[in-house]
Amino acid sequence: MLTACSTPEPSPVPTSSIGDGHGFVVGAQEVAEPPLHLLTVSRNGAIDQMDLLDESWAEIGSFESVTDIVTDGRYVFASDAENGTVAIIDSGMWTRDHEDHFHYYRATPRVVGVVEGDGAATISPGSSATGIVFADSGDSVMLDNAALGDGDVVERFRLSDERHAGSLVQLGSFALRTTGEAEETSVQVLSGDGDVTGAKAACADAGIPFTTSVGVAIPCAVDVLLASIDSDDIRFERIAYPTGDAPTATSFDAREGRPSPAGRAGDAGSWLLDTRARTLTLVPSEQPLLQVTAVSDDGGHILGLTIDGRVTVFSADRGAVATTKPLLPNTLAQPDLLAGVTLIADQQRAYLNAPAEHLLYEIDFADSARIARTFATENAPVFLAETGR
């Protein structure tokens, strides 16, 4: 009888395409907490992933060469500037935000496919789509994230432009694309299908877009352009730097989904960008910083990798409050390896790869920058991403 059918067997017919873009995958297992992993890429392109809960390693695949990686917390985009390609890896680990709570999933990691282009790629993850711009062809490609979850590389649109190192990023049902070069650069609003809407804003020397819970922040030469959704339209606002000599930021970083990322202020320290209050605050550092990322909103805490290889914790009010010992002396001597070093923060811990040392560090930034764990790696971890967030 029909009532016995209330729990039918998995259907052999194709499932309908519902969901909000995070993409529930049949076969994924819901778990009790974020399935945090560290994904590394070695010099010879081997992709390995370590489970931060039990420290077990798994091989995911291998690529001929990788020159940079970017992640949205689930998908890892490995670009190869020489071949002009972006390979997409589904780490199989992800978190869904339901506003009042989160859900966490685990599935089998896999290589999804490759996007072809020309030259180095600038990759900007969004909530339901990922923008890629290939510098040598000027092609802008918007990938559908839900399709990636199904194992398919689907281009929502691909636009050709003059060759330039720009960016493309999703914002709500729109996309933002940089056009022009150097001081002539502007940010134009595209529809979700890639049609030019006509709205745009100037942004000389546009840097890398960063998506916060408020909108998309794009560093420009003299200010930061903030694009946000305002009743089904894109609103542009300009956030000014305070007066002073510190160089402006060219990129921002923060732990997932927070409103206040941090960016390097040249050798002067870092800029804390509050996209809610629309302010920029200089957090000076005695030591020049190689990388920065923001970890909290209220205390204004920033992590910086100093030029002597320490991870230092800064408070927006009090400056440097804690620091580690030098963590990567050998890597610092090898500029090609240093380029892949990445300082990543999540809610509780920060992670840093030391490729020449074959080490990954886990740092408890809230406890005097204590080194909580150190993981030895078989291959040199040239690139690092944290997945499962």
Add this chain to the structure above:
Amino acid sequence: MKTRILAVLSAAALAVGATGCTPTATDRPLIVVTTNILGDVVENIVGDEAGVLTLMKPNADPHSFEISAREASLLHTADLLVSNGLGLEEGLQQHLDSAAANDVPKLVAGDQIDALDYADGDAAGMPDSHFWTDPGRMMDVVAALDTAISDIEGVDPMVISANTTRYLVDLQDLDDTMADAFTRIPENQRALVTNHHVFGYLADRFGFRVIGAIIPGGTTLAAPSASDLRDLVSAVNDAGVRTIFAESSQPDRLAQVLADEAGLDVSVVELYTESLTAPGDGAEDYLTMMQVNTDRIVTGLS
């Protein structure tokens, strides 16, 4: 109306064949229900008067489960569509909207109750969709289901009414049992220190405080420091309880770390939240789920 019922039946018969069930009656109307908690409640009221198709599988996430193309088409031809509402079925919403546009009669449980808003957090001010943790509000929904199901052509309203009366007695018993059991907990200890986000209605009805706490995850438990535990330790101390109700991948490790690092002797107990389980796995129907949670809360806090 007659044509539509025939269309439903052929679709239903297909579904039945594909899932290996044997239909005993081919002339019954079809009720489609989104969540498995409501599915169980509806089955109790309907008995053999109609077929019930529950879309959400056991142990699934009500916010994001998928339905097949076949289920989507059945949903459009149902004689009644029962959903939770209050934003719970976000992944299904477009299907629910298009069924409503096709004039499928619907009952949204959240519209039948006195809804609460979240008091704090990122979702503050938004309605809390987890009304089922209060059996009293479930009784309101059951009363509305009685009317909606009785209106379906082909069901016997007398049978539905009798089933409803019987099930309302069960719910009243549950409500009485819970109220009685919770009085065994000293009033100042009626506090749920938890990372579960669904117990607002239970707390509202039975006079509990819900103290949301950050439960340290695996990466913190691997090499913890006092600062990792500060939020949880202060929540436990404020509440004066010896049990926390948490979803954790390593509950034993969490209890051990709290003992070692903070000198706290607490148990870590999980509750059933948003989904029934498969039969035999602990929470196979709504009444059992509520009873098990009640037992665990009373044991943990008395």
